[in-house]
Amino acid sequence: MPPTLDAALLRRWAAAAVAGLDRHRGELDGINVFPVADADTGTNMLLTMRAGADAVDQGSGDAAEIAAALAKGALRGARGNSGTILSQLLRGLAEALGAGEDLAGALRRASELATAAVAEPREGTMLTVIAAAAEAAAELGGDPVAVADAAHAAVARTTGQLAELSRAGVVDAGGLGVAVVLDALVEACAGRVPERSRVVVRDRAALTAARESGSEQYDSEVMYLLDRTTDDAVTALRARLTSLGDSVVVVGDGSGTWNVHVHCTDVGAAIEAGIEAGRPHRVTVMRFDDRPPEPERPTFRRSRAVLMIASGAGVAELARAAGADVLETRPGHTVSGRELADSVEATGAAHVALMTCDVGLLDLASRVAGAARDEGREVVVVPTTSVPQGLAALAVHDLSRNAADDVVAMAEAAAGTRTGGLVVAEAEALTWVGRCAPGEVLGMSEGEVVLIAPDLTVGALWLAHRMLTPGGELVTALLGADAPEELGSGLAEDLRRTHPEVDVVVYRGGQVDFPLVLGVE
Structure with a gap:
């Protein structure tokens, strides 16, 4: 049965595709001989997919909007020939979902776009594998397992379809990368990674010879984004680049931005052609002989860490006692990307679970995580929007x-924690529950004012009882820096009497914005 490509599935697919390409990056780079044996197909596809996934992490909306964000992010971050074509697979997904089509329609459109983007399509490449997946989806009803199996079968045939692959005794690296992305869809649907045999290099000496030969005709790869153009200008650009070099791929995102790729010797002419067609920007030129070596992976002191952002000395102490590294913030200070990146690095861990405990920092955390992954450290943002959620995750x-x-368990614990807090009104205001006067206490729950109380003691009781209405097993109370001890002890005594089935713990959180923060698990 074909899957329903909803927003949640697309997010899981994007994350699984990044993880899958990361696992297979070395394998894909190692067999890369076409169109140039420059050992970067796996890296380029990973970076392209990661750019798309990062765009999804920062976006919201329905399936069509998520798919559009994925495609646009991938196109803008596309690397190399293989990454550029991969972006068209994702654009096909976006266009099909926007038109109300299913997986079969998405792969059919992806095949059309990818083939149209390449100036001189060849059999035995990524295009062949995408076409085989599209055909299988159409014939077999869009079953992800059947589609992924068909892709791998097509990959196996590429050795005999392309002379360059046959001489080196390998399958097409880009085609295998497409199959890995489709395996990720199976994982996103079924929760398991399909078992596949690793690629066997038939002739190591022939592969080495192909890897050392580089490009026989051209010495540089040129890439840039292009906008302020027209379809006719793009057609003319593609023809001009074909006369200058090979591996010409010119792809669009459907909204006026194009990604241009060519292997050539006359770099200036390739860029001038772009200027004639529109506005080129983010120009990248890489000489095949001068490609920098793969950056060394950093060495790590430990395998894993949890990093939590904490406002308040008491909260920071609780987090450290639970085993977390802590970025402690001071009142009125906004955490910067540099501070957060430095704190991630200071953990000394290869894998970092990052918790912001603040919805306003989630986008920043996603950007820092993406940059850290590019440098060889795996950083996963665990969605937490409050301190109680962070503490529940740590538990x-x-x-x-x-x-x-472990990350899934932490995310589930955070999601199962309701958060509320008390603030003292500083001025008269109209709230969702009526007008408040200065000095009155506002009870907040999930970001909304839900009650007005005469003082903190009454507000604490009312808010706790309201938050326990849907049920709960544990109430965590965090006292603010200036809150009296009696506020916590009185609340605990009342809840033990009125809700004996609920455990109550009270800590001195030390936060300055809320006299009391409550978490209900």
Whole structure:
């Protein structure tokens, strides 16, 4: 049965595709001989997919909007020939979902776009594998397992379809990367990674010879984004680039931005052609002989860490006691990207679960995580929008589990925690529950004012009882820097009497914005 490509599935697919390409990056780079044996197909596809996934992390909306964000992010971050074509697979997905089509329609459109983007399509490449996947989806009803199986079968045939692959005794690296992305869809649907045999290099000496030969005709790869253009200008540009070099791929995102790729020797002419067609920007030129070596992976002091952003000395102490590294913020200070990146690096861990405990910092955390991954450190943002959610996540953190399962458990614990707090009104105001006067206490729950109380003691009781209406097993109370101890002890005594089934813990959080913060799990 074909899957329903909803927003949640697309997010899981994007994340699984990044993880899959990361696992297979070395394998894909190692067999890369076409169109140029420059050992970067896996890296380029990973960076392209990661750019798309990062755009999804920062976006919202329905499936069509998520797919559009994925495609645009991938096109703007596309690397190399393989990444540029991969962006068209994602654009096909976006266009099909926007038109109300299913997976079969998405792969059919992806095949059309990818083939049209390449100036001189060749059999035995990524295009062949995408076409085989589209055909299987149409014939077999869009079953992800059947589609992925068909892609891998097509990959196996590429050795005999392309002379360059046959001489080196390998399959097409880009085609295998497409199959990995489709395996990620199976994982996103079924929760498991399909078992596949690793690529076997038939003739290591022939592969080495192909890798050392580089490009026989051209010495540079030129890429740029192009806008302020027209379809006719793009057609003329593609023809001009074909006369200058090979591996010409010119692809669009459907909204006026194009990604241009060519292997050539006359770099200036390739860029001038772009200027004639529109406005080129983000120009990248790489000489095949001068490609920098793969950056060295950093060395790590430990395998895993949890990093939590905490406002308040008490909260910071609780987080450290639970095993977390802490970026402690001071009142009125906004965390910068540099501070957060430095704190991630200071953990010394290869895998970092990052918790912001603040919805306003989630976008920043996603950007920092993306940059850290590019440098070889895996950083996963665990969605937490409050301190109680962060503490709940820490309570289930378990280093004996594998990292992925541990992050899922932490995210589930955070999502299962309701948060509320008390603030003292400084001026008269109209709220959702009526008009408040200066000095009155506002009870907040999930970002909304839900009650007005005469003082903190009454407000604490009313808010706790309201938050327990849907049920709960544990109430965590965090006292602010200036809150009296009696506020916590009185609340705990009342809840033990009125809700004996609920455990109550009170800590001195030390926060200055809320006299009291409550979490209900």
